Amino acid sequence: MTAEPILSARGLVKRYGRVTALDHADFDLYPGEILAVIGDNGAGKSSMIKAISGAVTPDEGEIRLEGQQVHFRSPLEAREAGIETVYQNLALSPALSIADNMFLGRELRRPGFMGKWLRKLDRAAMESFARDRLTELGLMTIQNINQAVETLSGGQRQGVAVARAAAFGSKVIILDEPTAALGVKESRRVLELILDVRRRGIPILLISHNMPHVFEVADRIHIHRLGKRLTVINPKDYSMSDAVALMTGAKAPEEPVAA
Amino acid sequence: MSEPQAASHSGNDYETALTSSPTTIAAFDTHEKGALRKVQHFLHSNPAAVPLIVLVLSIAFFGMALGGKFFSAFTLTLILQQVAIVGIVGAAQTLVILTAGIDLSVGAIMVLSSVIMGQFTFRYGLPPTVAIMAGFAVGALCGWINGILVARMKLPPFIVTLGMWQIVLASNFLYSANETIRSQDIAQNAPILQFFGENLRIGGAVLTYGVIAMVLLVALLWYVLNNTAWGRHVYAVGDDPDAAELAGVNVRRMLISVYTLSGIICAFAGWALIGRIGSVSPTAGQFTNIESITAVVIGGLSLFGGRGSILGMLFGALIVGVFSLGLRLVGTDPQWTYLLIGVLIIAAVAIDQWIRKVAS
Numbered sequence: 123m124t125a126e127p128i129l130s131a132r133g134l135v136k137r138y139g140r141v142t143a144l145d146h147a148d149f150d151l152y153p154g155e156i157l158a159v160i161g162d163n164g165a166g167k168s169s170m171i172k173a174i175s176g177a178v179t180p181d182e183g184e185i186r187l188e189g190q191q192v193h194f195r196s197p198l199e200a201r202e203a204g205i206e207t208v209y210q211n212l213a214l215s216p217a218l219s220i221a222d223n224m225f226l227g228r229e230l231r232r233p234g235f236m237g238k239w240l241r242k243l244d245r246a247a248m249e250s251f252a253r254d255r256l257t258e259l260g261l262m263t264i265q266n267i268n269q270a271v272e273t274l275s276g277g278q279r280q281g282v283a284v285a286r287a288a289a290f291g292s293k294v295i296i297l298d299e300p301t302a303a304l305g306v307k308e309s310r311r312v313l314e315l316i317l318d319v320r321r322r323g324i325p326i327l328l329i330s331h332n333m334p335h336v337f338e339v340a341d342r343i344h345i346h347r348l349g350k351r352l353t354v355i356n357p358k359d360y361s362m363s364d365a366v367a368l369m370t371g372a373k374a375p376e377e378p379v380a381a
Numbered sequence: 382m383s384e385p386q387a388a389s390h391s392g393n394d395y396e397t398a399l400t401s402s403p404t405t406i407a408a409f410d411t412h413e414k415g416a417l418r419k420v421q422h423f424l425h426s427n428p429a430a431v432p433l434i435v436l437v438l439s440i441a442f443f444g445m446a447l448g449g450k451f452f453s454a455f456t457l458t459l460i461l462q463q464v465a466i467v468g469i470v471g472a473a474q475t476l477v478i479l480t481a482g483i484d485l486s487v488g489a490i491m492v493l494s495s496v497i498m499g500q501f502t503f504r505y506g507l508p509p510t511v512a513i514m515a516g517f518a519v520g521a522l523c524g525w526i527n528g529i530l531v532a533r534m535k536l537p538p539f540i541v542t543l544g545m546w547q548i549v550l551a552s553n554f555l556y557s558a559n560e561t562i563r564s565q566d567i568a569q570n571a572p573i574l575q576f577f578g579e580n581l582r583i584g585g586a587v588l589t590y591g592v593i594a595m596v597l598l599v600a601l602l603w604y605v606l607n608n609t610a611w612g613r614h615v616y617a618v619g620d621d622p623d624a625a626e627l628a629g630v631n632v633r634r635m636l637i638s639v640y641t642l643s644g645i646i647c648a649f650a651g652w653a654l655i656g657r658i659g660s661v662s663p664t665a666g667q668f669t670n671i672e673s674i675t676a677v678v679i680g681g682l683s684l685f686g687g688r689g690s691i692l693g694m695l696f697g698a699l700i701v702g703v704f705s706l707g708l709r710l711v712g713t714d715p716q717w718t719y720l721l722i723g724v725l726i727i728a729a730v731a732i733d734q735w736i737r738k739v740a741s
Contacts, residue, residue, distance in 0.1 A: 177627065198629045213627035215617040217687045222613055227629025229610035241609045270425075 126189060128153045128325055129174065129205070129294050134183035136169050143169035144180065145349035151294060156316065156326045158336040158357075161346030161369050167329055168298070170346065174327075175207040175296055176200035187293065198227065206291030210298045212283040216272035221245070221252040223271055224286045255289045256281070259315055277308030284312065288319045295319060296327045301335055313339055333362040345369050424736045428689045431732055432680045432696035435725070439700055443707035451710055454586035461592045464702040465577075466491075466654055467672045468595040468695055471680075472602055473646035474673040475694045476639050479606075481619040481686025482531060482538035484640070486523065487647050488669030489549035494520040494651030496553055499562045499661030502571045509571035517648045523549055524644020528637035546670065557663040564659035578656030591653040598646070599695050606691060615639060619686025675701060675722060679729045683737075700725065 127150040136144040143166045151157050161167045172178040174185060176194030184191050187203055194200040197207065214223045230244040230251075231237035237244065249267045256267075259281065271279060280300060287295045297316065301309040309332075316339055320326055330336050336343060337357045345352045345368050352368060353375035367373035424430055444452040470487045477484040494516040501512035523545065530541040567574050577591035606612035617625040618635045626632045650669075655661055680697030682689030701722055708718045 196631075197627050198631070201629055207627070209627050211624065211627075213624040215620040215624055215628070215687070217620045218613065218617060222617075223628070226613070226617055226625065229613065231610070240604075241611070243608055243610060243613070245608075 125153050127151055127186075129185075129187050129327075131170070131174060131185045132183055134170060134173055134180045134185070136166075136173060136178060136180050142349055144173065144183075146183070147346070147350045149174070149344065149351060150354075151325055151327055153325055154320065154323055155341040156320055156328055156339050157342050157344055158328045158330060158340035159344045159346055160330065160333075160336060160365060165346045165369070166349040167346050169349075171207070171296055171298055171327070171329055174200070175205060177207075201227075201290070204291065204293030205296065206287035206294070207296040208280075208283045208287045208298060208300060210302065212279055214271045214279060214283060217270055219268045219270055220256075220274075220282055221249045221267045223282060224248070224252045224255070224289065228290070251289070252285075255285045259285050259288065259318065260311070275308075276303050277305065277311065280304060280308070280312055281315070284315050284319075288315075288322075288324070291324055293324070294327065295324055296329075298329045299331065300328070301330065301332055309335065333365065337362055337365075345375075347371060421736060421738070424732075428681050428736075429693035429696060431729070432693045432700060435679075436696045436700050436703065439703045439707070443703060443710070447707065447710050451707060454584055456706065456710075458586045458588055458592070460699065460702040460706050462587070462589050462657070463706065464676075464698045465589065465591040465595045466650055466657055466666065467669065467676055467701070468698045469591075469598060469650040469653055470647060470669050470673040471676040471694045471698050472595075472598050472691060473643040473650070474670075474677050475680075475682060475689075475691045476602070476615060476646075477538070477643050478674075478677050478682055478684060479615050479619045479686060479689065480636060480639050481622075481684075482636070482640075483542065483674065483684070484527065484538070484643055485542040485670050486527065486545035486549055487643065487650075487673055488666050488671075489546045489553065490520050490523045490644055490647040491650040491654060491669060492663060492666050493523070493549050493553040493556075494648035495654050495661055495665070496557045496651075496663050498574060498652060498655065499567070500557060502574065503562055503566065509573045512571075513573070513652060516651055517645060520644040520646075520648025520651065521641055522644070524641040524647070525637065527644070528640030531640060532633040532636035553663050559663060561663070562661040567655070567660065574652070574655045574661070575659065576656060577653040578659060589656065591656050594649075594653060596695075598649070599691055603691050611635075611638075616687050619688075621687070672698075672701070675726060679722075679725050681729060681733060683733050684730070688733075688737075697729075 129151040131147065131149040134144045134147040134149070135142070145166070147166065147170050149170060159167050159170070169178065173180040176197045176199050179195060185194070186192065187205070192203060194203070200207070215226065218226070225248050230247050232242045232244045236242040253267050271282065274282065280303070284297070284300065287297070300312050300316070304312060313335060316326060316328065328336070328340060340357055343355050343357055343365060345355065345365065347369055355365065355368070364373065368375060450456070470491060473487050474484055497519050498512045498516035501507045501515050502509045527541055527545055530536050531538050577594060578589060580587050580589040581593070606615060614625065614630045614635050617628070617630055618632050622632050654666060658665055676698035677694050678684065678697070679700055680689065680693030680695070682693055704721055705718050709715065
């Protein structure tokens with residue numbers, strides 16, 4: 123790994139009352155890679171992801187994006203910096219349409235008088251953009267872009283959320299448990315989607331409990347334990363049971379941080 | 382960077398069976414649905430349809446029962462005049478309920494604003510336009526405080542506005558010293574306060590400016606809710622505030638802006654109220670908060686937020702107006718009106734729950 127990390131964190135600390143969720147956690151994501159983050163429940167994976175995506179503010183530590191230190195106070199700020207996150211709960215508004223959801227918080231307005239003074243939304247542009255993105259990712263079994271998201275299946279919702287991230291994420295895409303709620307076939311589709319996105323050069327941070335999925339797509343695996351990075355392994359050198367042993371503490375890492 | 386294993390063997394062993402399975406994923410079921418499901422789907426995508434149908438049926442019913450006495454331009458526009466205030470306040474209530482909140486203080490803010498407009502003119506001798514601006518400012522302030530308490534302090538809207546209702550109503554009585562400003566005085570010295578009581582007559586139809594203002598306000602808000610980012614965010618916040626926040630909506634700012642706008646609209650209702658009753662009375666509009674919630678609920682808006690159309694609220698208000706006047710013309714005990722409205726409220730919520738099942 124020769125390049126500089128595109129996104130890195132050093133010494134992140136987050137406490138909730140007397141619970142220390144993050145205990146001086148470090149983290150590195152390199153350009154063009156898929157980095158999986160695994161860890162037992164309560165290891166602090168979610169807290170770390172939230173800190174990186176701006177959903178929580180860490181008590182200590184620093185986060186660097188392309189070498190520049192950043193302080194995100196909200197997911198919106200992280201998003202503006204080019205980090206898109208697909209949360210486990212997807213962050214979709216069920217009653218709004220697919221197009222509305224894709225553009226939530228960054229709506230397009232009509233050009234000219236209607237947009238400037240009457241602040242009218244450019245429905246046609248948003249719909250065609252949404253349709254293009256979904257087609258690109260092979261999700262156009264969805265016929266009607268104005269369909270409310272609540273009428274979609276779990277896999278389709280996941281597809282919409284991933285498409286939204288892929289459409290706008292310019293630097294980093296974070297996926298939190300993207301296959302947790304999906305069936306076998308839908309999971310397969312989402313994994314292909316992930317590889318698709320990487321092929322376009324955008325690095326991906328993948329949080330998952332599903333070892334087969336992690337070992338299939340990840341270039342490196344970050345193992346999180348007790349609020350910090352235990353080690354980083356190459357999935358080719360380790361088996362799934364090694365990874366599970368490491369993350370549960372049944373086995374100690376051979377070297378502190380292998381890249 | 383080496384190629385991942387996915388390139389060498391696609392997927393895991395247990396997934397090999399998938400290659401022979403159909404490649405389409407999770408397509409929509411386009412097979413024929415039952416007629417009932419179709420109705421459910423239609424109502425799901427057209428939330429104002431139910432109240433509109435009920436409105437048309439109730440007008441038809443009273444039209445047939447009472448004939449020309451009910452079915453005249455004069456009577457029908459009289460209904461509009463009677464629902465104008467509830468319609469304006471209902472517009473404010475709609476915004477708040479769409480965010481999954483409730484505003485019990487709307488009526489009180491309306492009355493306080495109208496009292497401020499009157500007293501500033503007559504007690505302090507300010508120009509009526511300045512007094513009107515002051516009324517709007519007070520309405521906005523009350524709404525803003527509601528918004529801050531709901532959005533920043535995370536207090537339940539029901540509690541915040543229950544408290545605000547009492548506070549504003551008491552302030553209204555204390556400040557006005559329970560004093561009514563007579564209609565003649567207003568007409569003589571500050572006719573602009575009664576502006577919304579003036580009317581247009583077209584044949585037998587009497588359209589007060591208050592009615593026209595109410596219709597324009599609802600039309601404007603309908604446009605804003607459906608065609609601007611702010612409007613979509615109102616729905617998103619009511620639908621799922623956490624999702625909206627993560628998707629990049631500033632939920633706090635949205636809530637504060639919605640409650641503040643609600644206060645401003647209530648102040649506007651206060652101005653229209655002076656036109657409607659002629660005088661400035663601190664005891665007017667006692668039940669406006671409940672009436673506005675009734676209009677919203679009968680209008681098919683969900684009290685859980687994020688669903689419904691402001692047009693539904695207008696239809697809901699009109700349904701109540703049609704029943705009130707229709708039953709009065711029939712000559713029944715007015716309690717029948719309340720009884721029927723009670724039935725309508727429960728029926729409306731039951732229908733809302735049924736329509737929501739379309740999602741599952």
